[in-house]
Amino acid sequence: MSGSSLLGAVAIGTTIGLVGRLVLPGPKAASVWLTIALGVAAAHLGTIGVGLIGVEPDAWVTRSVAQVCLAVPVVVLTVVAAGRVLPQEGAARKVNRATGGTSRTMSRES
Numbered sequence: 586m587s588g589s590s591l592l593g594a595v596a597i598g599t600t601i602g603l604v605g606r607l608v609l610p611g612p613k614a615a616s617v618w619l620t621i622a623l624g625v626a627a628a629h630l631g632t633i634g635v636g637l638i639g640v641e642p643d644a645w646v647t648r649s650v651a652q653v654c655l656a657v658p659v660v661v662l663t664v665v666a667a668g669r670v671l672p673q674e675g676a677a678r679k680v681n682r683a684t685g686g687t688s689r690t691m692s693r694e695s
Contacts, residue, residue, distance in 0.1 A: 590632045590648055597652045598625030605660035615667035620660050627659035628652035 602624030606613060631652035640647050 589645070591629075593645065593649060594628035594632050594652055595625055597649060598623075598628035598656050600624075601628070601653065601656040601660050605657070605664055609661065609664050613664055613668060615664050619667075620664060623663050624656045624660045627656040631655040 599621050602621035603617075605624065606615075606617060606620050629652075631654065632648055634655070635644075635648050635651045
């Protein structure tokens with residue numbers, strides 16, 4: 586893996602991570618750094634995958650397409666999945682709001 590492919594993966598992963606946060610509507614539970622890090626990691630995996638199937642290292646178009654094709658779904662799935670509330674968490678939050686408690690779980694008094 587050459588230096589240009591590493592820099593390309595960082596640039597594409599960072600761009601996809603930032604754009605993914607801006608494009609998807611609603612509140613985001615995933616942090617900016619998480620989406621950027623996962624975008625960069627997925628772009629690196631795209632570079633590695635292209636190298637494993639035998640594409641020439643100088644084929645920057647193929648490498649870039651593979652990076653984008655892996656980074657976009659990873660970032661989108663991360664942002665969407667991080668924003669979901671599990672049924673158990675939702676029930677605990679409703680109970681806490683109703684009682685005015687600050688903890689996420691109900692405590693038993695003995």
